[in-house]
Amino acid sequence: MTHQPHPFAITLDVGTSLANHTGSWRTNRPVYVDRIPPCNNQCPAGEDIQSWLFHAESGDYRHSWDEIMKNNPMPAVMGRACYHSCEDVCNRARLDSSVSIHAVERFLGDLAIKEGWKAPPGAPATGKKVLVVGAGPSGLACAYHLARIGHAVTIVEAGPLAGGMMRFGIPKYRLPRDILDAEVKRILDLGVTLKLNTKVEDIPGLMKSGGYDACFAAIGAHLAKRVNIPSPDAGRILDAVSLLRDMETGAEPPKLGRRVIIYGGGNTAMDAARTAKRLGAEETVIVYRRTRAQMPAHSFEVDEAVEEGIMIHWLRTIKQMDEHSFVVEKMALNKDGWPEPTGEFETIEGDTLILALGQDVDLGILDKIPGVKVTKEKTVEVDRNMMTGFPGLFAGGDMVPAERTITVAVGHGKKAARHIDAFLNGTTYVKPAKHDVATFDKLNTWYYTDADGSQQPHLDMLRRRTTFDEVVGGLDETNALYEARRCLSCGNCFECDNCFGVCPDNSVIKLGPGKRFEFNLDFCKGCGICVTECPCGAIKLVPEDI
Amino acid sequence: MKPQTNEQKIKFYQKGTFTVGNRLIDPDQRLVQATTDRSNAITSGHRACQGCGEALGARYALDAAMVATDKQLVAVNATGCLEVFTTPYPETSWQIPWMHSLFGNAAAVASGVAAAFRVKGRDNVRVIAQGGDGGTTDIGFGCLSGMFERNDDVLYICYDNEAYMNTGVQRSSATPPAARTATTPAMGSAPGNVFGTGKNVPLIAMAHNIPYVATASVADLRDLEHKVQKAMGIRGSRYLHVYVTCPLGFGTPSSDAIKIARLAVECGFYPLYEAEYGVVTHTGTIRKKVPVEDYLRPQARFAHLFKGGKTDVETIARLQAMCDANIKRYNLLRDEGVVA
Numbered sequence: 001m002t003h004q005p006h007p008f009a010i011t012l013d014v015g016t017s018l019a020n021h022t023g024s025w026r027t028n029r030p031v032y033v034d035r036i037p038p039c040n041n042q043c044p045a046g047e048d049i050q051s052w053l054f055h056a057e058s059g060d061y062r063h064s065w066d067e068i069m070k071n072n073p074m075p076a077v078m079g080r081a082c083y084h085s086c087e088d089v090c091n092r093a094r095l096d097s098s099v100s101i102h103a104v105e106r107f108l109g110d111l112a113i114k115e116g117w118k119a120p121p122g123a124p125a126t127g128k129k130v131l132v133v134g135a136g137p138s139g140l141a142c143a144y145h146l147a148r149i150g151h152a153v154t155i156v157e158a159g160p161l162a163g164g165m166m167r168f169g170i171p172k173y174r175l176p177r178d179i180l181d182a183e184v185k186r187i188l189d190l191g192v193t194l195k196l197n198t199k200v201e202d203i204p205g206l207m208k209s210g211g212y213d214a215c216f217a218a219i220g221a222h223l224a225k226r227v228n229i230p231s232p233d234a235g236r237i238l239d240a241v242s243l244l245r246d247m248e249t250g251a252e253p254p255k256l257g258r259r260v261i262i263y264g265g266g267n268t269a270m271d272a273a274r275t276a277k278r279l280g281a282e283e284t285v286i287v288y289r290r291t292r293a294q295m296p297a298h299s300f301e302v303d304e305a306v307e308e309g310i311m312i313h314w315l316r317t318i319k320q321m322d323e324h325s326f327v328v329e330k331m332a333l334n335k336d337g338w339p340e341p342t343g344e345f346e347t348i349e350g351d352t353l354i355l356a357l358g359q360d361v362d363l364g365i366l367d368k369i370p371g372v373k374v375t376k377e378k379t380v381e382v383d384r385n386m387m388t389g390f391p392g393l394f395a396g397g398d399m400v401p402a403e404r405t406i407t408v409a410v411g412h413g414k415k416a417a418r419h420i421d422a423f424l425n426g427t428t429y430v431k432p433a434k435h436d437v438a439t440f441d442k443l444n445t446w447y448y449t450d451a452d453g454s455q456q457p458h459l460d461m462l463r464r465r466t467t468f469d470e471v472v473g474g475l476d477e478t479n480a481l482y483e484a485r486r487c488l489s490c491g492n493c494f495e496c497d498n499c500f501g502v503c504p505d506n507s508v509i510k511l512g513p514g515k516r517f518e519f520n521l522d523f524c525k526g527c528g529i530c531v532t533e534c535p536c537g538a539i540k541l542v543p544e545d546i
Numbered sequence: 547m548k549p550q551t552n553e554q555k556i557k558f559y560q561k562g563t564f565t566v567g568n569r570l571i572d573p574d575q576r577l578v579q580a581t582t583d584r585s586n587a588i589t590s591g592h593r594a595c596q597g598c599g600e601a602l603g604a605r606y607a608l609d610a611a612m613v614a615t616d617k618q619l620v621a622v623n624a625t626g627c628l629e630v631f632t633t634p635y636p637e638t639s640w641q642i643p644w645m646h647s648l649f650g651n652a653a654a655v656a657s658g659v660a661a662a663f664r665v666k667g668r669d670n671v672r673v674i675a676q677g678g679d680g681g682t683t684d685i686g687f688g689c690l691s692g693m694f695e696r697n698d699d700v701l702y703i704c705y706d707n708e709a710y711m712n713t714g715v716q717r718s719s720a721t722p723p724a725a726r727t728a729t730t731p732a733m734g735s736a737p738g739n740v741f742g743t744g745k746n747v748p749l750i751a752m753a754h755n756i757p758y759v760a761t762a763s764v765a766d767l768r769d770l771e772h773k774v775q776k777a778m779g780i781r782g783s784r785y786l787h788v789y790v791t792c793p794l795g796f797g798t799p800s801s802d803a804i805k806i807a808r809l810a811v812e813c814g815f816y817p818l819y820e821a822e823y824g825v826v827t828h829t830g831t832i833r834k835k836v837p838v839e840d841y842l843r844p845q846a847r848f849a850h851l852f853k854g855g856k857t858d859v860e861t862i863a864r865l866q867a868m869c870d871a872n873i874k875r876y877n878l879l880r881d882e883g884v885v886a
Contacts, residue, residue: 017591017632017639025596058570446808446834447564494569501566501579501767502804504601506590510582513569523590527597527793528801535565541801 022505026526028541030499030519035438035491035537039086039101044403045078045141045411047071049086049101050492056104056484064484065108066120072410073144074137074183076113077166079106080472081175082407083298091440091490097453099486100475107480113182119190122148128424131156131212133200136164137406138218138397140187141413142420146216147190149421154210155192158199160249162188164220165398166406168245171271172468173278203393204369214420217366217380217388218397218413221359221404227263229353231321240264240272240356247275257351259283261326263318264356265295270302272354273310278468285350286312289331289339304471308464313348315339326350361399369393375401385419385429386412394420438491442537447498451486454479493517493538499530566767577771578610585612585641587621592639594631597800599791599807600705603764604628604676607703607788608642610771614778615672620644620659624652624677624686627712627792628705650685652677653693656700664699672778673699679706679720683747690747694754694783701777701784704747707792715795719745722815723868724861725847727795732850741864751785752821758784760820764791765807769818769830776820789816797846809841814869817876829876838866 039049047068055064068075079102090098111117128151132139135157143153161167162184166175188194200206207215224239231237236257246254260281262273265288277284286305288295291314295302306312313328317339320327325347331339361379366372371389373381379401386394396412398404422429457473458464464471475483493516500508500517507524508517531539563571567580578584587608594601612619623629623646632639633646647655656675663671675693677686682704693700709727710716717727717739724738732738751759757780762770770788777784791807793800810816811830815838818830839862842848851858873879 015637016589017593017637018589020591020593020637022591022593449563495567496563496565496569497567497576497580498565501577502602504594504598504605504803505592506586506588506605512582520590525596525800527803528799529597529602529803532801533804 021522022525023507023520023522026521026524027544027546028526028528029521029544030524030526030528030530030539031542032493032516032518033491033538033540034435034493035442036435037438037490037492038089038091039099039490041434041437042086042089043411044085044405044408045072045082046414047086050487050489052108053099053101053104053484053487054489054492054494056108056481057487059481061108061111062117065112065117068105068108069119071414073119073141073187074109074410075105076109076179077137077175077183078407078410079103079109080179081166081170083405085407091438091443092486092488094440095445095448095488096450099488100453100456100483103454103456103475104480104484107475107477109183110179110474113179119144119148119186122190123150125152126150126424128152128213129154129211130420130424131203131207131210131215132218133203133215134164134218134220134397135159135162135184135194135196136218136220136397136409137166138220138409138413138416139164139216140184141410142216142218142396142417143192143413144187144190145414145417146420147187147192149417151421151424153192154212155194156198156200156206157194157196158219160197162194162196164218165409168222168248169241169268169271170406171244171247171275173274173464173471174271176470201365203365204390207392213424214392214394216413216416216420217393217395217399218409219362219365219399221361221379221398223360223362224355225357225360226355227357229318229321231353232323236351237321237353237355240268240354241359243272243275243354244268253279256281259324259350260285260352260354261318261348261350262286262354262356264288264358265290265297266356266358267297267301268359269356270297270305270310272356274305274308276352276354277308277310277465281352283349284310285348286310287316287318287326287328287348288312288314289317290333290337291315294333294337307461317341318353319345321350321353324349324351326353359398359404366395366399377401385423386416387419387423392423394423435491438537443488443490444533444535444537445488447496447533447535448488451482453486454483489536491537494536496535498533498535499539502529502533504529564768577767578613579606579767579771584609585617587612587641588632588639589641590639591637592632593634594627595792595794595800597791597793597803598627598631599764599793599803600628600678600707601631602803603705603770603788603790604703606764606767606770607676607762607774607786608674610774611672611674611701611778612642614775615670617642618671620663620671620673622647622652622656622659622673622675624675624681625649626678626681627707628676628678630712649681651689652681652686653689653700653702656702657693657696657698660699672701674701674703676703676705678710678712679704679708680710680718682706683719683745687747690785691750691754694751694756694785697756697782699781699783701774701786703786703788705788705790707790707795709792709795711792711795720747722865724851724865726850727847737850738848748785748787748819748821751787752824752826754783755824756783756785757781758820758822759787760785761787761789761816761818763789763807763811763816763818765789765804765811766818766830773820795847797849798844802844806841806844809836809844812836813838813841814873814878815841815865817872817878819876826876829878831880832873832878835879838862838869 037050052067084102087098316328397409723741726732730739
């Protein structure tokens with residue numbers, strides 16, 4: 001029609017309601033947000049779990065693996081040896097069971113080894129040199145991150161092989177050595193120099209003579225704690241750390257008696273007991289002074305040990321070791337949960353004692369360095385930037401005050417690398433602010449299909465008791481994909497189109513794959529249906545300034 | 547090691563699923579509402595209240611019908627909210643040919659439109675009549691029954707928000723028992739609407755032995771689109787009864803429009819089913835069963851049942867009995883067994 005003036009009548013052009021900007025009604029405005037999922041928030045290594053699962057869900061395993069590698073250089077190791085505290089906080093646990101994050105990580109890690117995927121290339125060389133002392137998880141992680149930034153890294157390791165507690169603490173049946181070797185090699189392939197069998201005595205001296213601009217010390221905690229137990233033959237008292245180390249370095253497996261007693265209740269005690277069983281001990285008994293509820297070992301490790309026929313004597317302390325028996329005292333828990341002696345004694349049979357009472361840091365090379373402070377728990381004090389009192393000397397892993405797990409160690413390595421990089425550039429690393437956590441109440445779980453979790457296969461019992469073959473198997477691709485797809489994507493848009501569909505005012509603009517959505521505030525009335533119906537809690541309503 | 551397989555029978559949010567769409571699903575499996583080229587039969591700028599369930603339900607239904615008919619579609623509207631908020635002269639929100647005559651004659655006008663297209667040899671143009679519960683279950687009921695009886699080729703869609711919301715929340719014959727409206731105030735010994743004998747229009751439609759009758763909800767888009775598509779594949783009289791929420795009339799937050807509709811389905815208050823030639827052929831299932839109280843409590847129109855911290859146990863039990871009867875009649879819990 002031509003644009004001539006019309007009389008007021010039915011000949012008037014039909015006007016569209018698009019002229020009516022209903023956005024002016026709004027008192028609240030919807031805003032897309034990225035909330036941090038509980039798993040990411042929990043991960044000591046700072047993995048962006050939701051993000052790598054997102055790629056795995058579409059079968060893009062390479063992209064998914066690359067995403068893990070941004071934070072953790074050893075997915076196949078971590079998928080096995082990490083205690084996956086992420087799964088303890090997974091929102092899906094409130095629906096059926098948590099996503100088996102570690103199993104998917106392991107699948108991706110194994111796939112990367114099989115396919116020979118390399119770490120993403122690093123930045124050009126900066127000309128800076130960094131010394132890393134200790135080739136455990138923390139040192140390796142730090143070296144990896146520093147190398148990718150472009151710094152020249154040399155790792156000096158006192159032991160004969162790289163891996164630290166991943167090799168000398170975690171038995172083969174939990175972490176096969178070909179997996180460990182492959183992931184260590186991938187880090188070294190970035191151009192990291194590794195010097196084995198080299199114990200550093202003077203860190204500041206070596207930094208000076210070697211021309212290192214900074215140092216990351218991660219020597220671990222390898223000294224077994226001892227207690228004094230009267231015994232006719234001290235040769236039959238071993239410590240768990242030495243036993244597990246000898247398994248890796250000795251030509252012959254250590255000789256144990258027929259009845260082995262393990263003293264302690266941590267993960268190392270479980271590892272020592274299960275190793276003793278595999279070495280042929282007829283009877284393996286763990287003696288622990290408290291009850292299962294107070295036991296520091298992870299529940300699944302205790303379960304697996306018990307499955308393998310290991311017995312546990314709760315509420316006992318060892319008083320004396322005789323020729324073929326031990327005198328133990330019964331304990332009782334006081335109201336604070338601490339054990340107190342009861343004065344009642346009993347005798348148990350046994351001919352070898354393995355102490356697994358915790359480990360100390362070998363402070364010999366550190367406490368003489370000017371400025372380095374030692375805590376009363378005999379660990380090395382570091383500041384918020386992971387730096388010790390000696391400028392340029394950073395520390396992490398088991399030797400600093402923190403939980404002693406490989407995940408924490410890997411996290412320390414990454415964190416230290418960032419601070420070392422900032423130190424080398426004369427700046428300070430400022431951590432980006434964290435988003436608020438996508439708690440369960442932020443989700444609309446009606447939209448998620450019920451789907452029970454997958455179970456990883458376990459080795460048959462006979463072989464578990466007699467060989468060091470890996471106990472827990474991996475998921476095949478079908479199951480790994482299934483498991484990845486159980487992720488609720490808490491707090492992060494997964495482009496389900498709900499907001500786009502449920503808006504009564506067509507005020508959500510779909511931007512296309514990977515680009516998410518935006519609001520058309522000309523028409524959005526601020527009803528908030530999109531907020532309520534977003535499955536993953538990625539929209540919030542904020543008041544308008546009126 | 548023992549091999550272990552989880553057959554991928556389960557549909558995840560990424561595959562199939564209850565969400566509107568998703569990035570991993572095949573494009574031809576996506577809902578109409580997930581596509582950027584959907585018709586948006588009611589475009590932006592309409593004057594429906596914030597969080598209007600009817601605006602949403604009507605767009606869902608008409609967009610699906612537009613796809614099913616390759617955009618050869620005409621809509622006839624009864625008087626009601628839907629007509630008023632979309633067409634304040636001289637503006638219109640309709641992106642399809644649309645006409646309005648009177649409150650009570652939408653079914654008759656639609657029958658005439660369909661007849662006219664037939665006479666002109668344009669059988670490919672399909673007709674939808676639509677109205678609210680007032681224009682359908684009360685005022686337009688005679689014309690509707692006539693349309694059914696003649697088996698005119700029209701899909702009649704009733705958007706049921708359970709009262710005359712447009713004129714200020716007066717009771718209709720679709721208002722549920724105990725609900726407070728302007729004409730059934732919450733006072734006296736039996737506050738709110740009377741229990742009465744009920745007037746179930748989908749069942750009355752079924753009694754006409756027409757080819758297709760279905761109930762749908764604004765809370766279950768996948769089901770709704772499926773039913774519209776199916777209805778448009780059939781010739782003759784068809785009836786679709788869509789439960790839509792009204793934040794104003796129900797007294798609920800605008801953000802909860804779909805949530806309340808979902809609770810109506812999940813407690814058994816509003817059963818989803820399909821019937822062909824008078825026989826129920828398919829019923830929906832309740833995924834997460836809730837007591838009727840969960841549906842009633844958030845709504846101000848039922849607030850008198852929870853007044854002063856005291857719960858009107860007797861009335862709620864009567865409403866629960868209605869839900870339980872629906873669950874039994876339509877087997878909404880699949881005999882309490884596995885619900886897919």
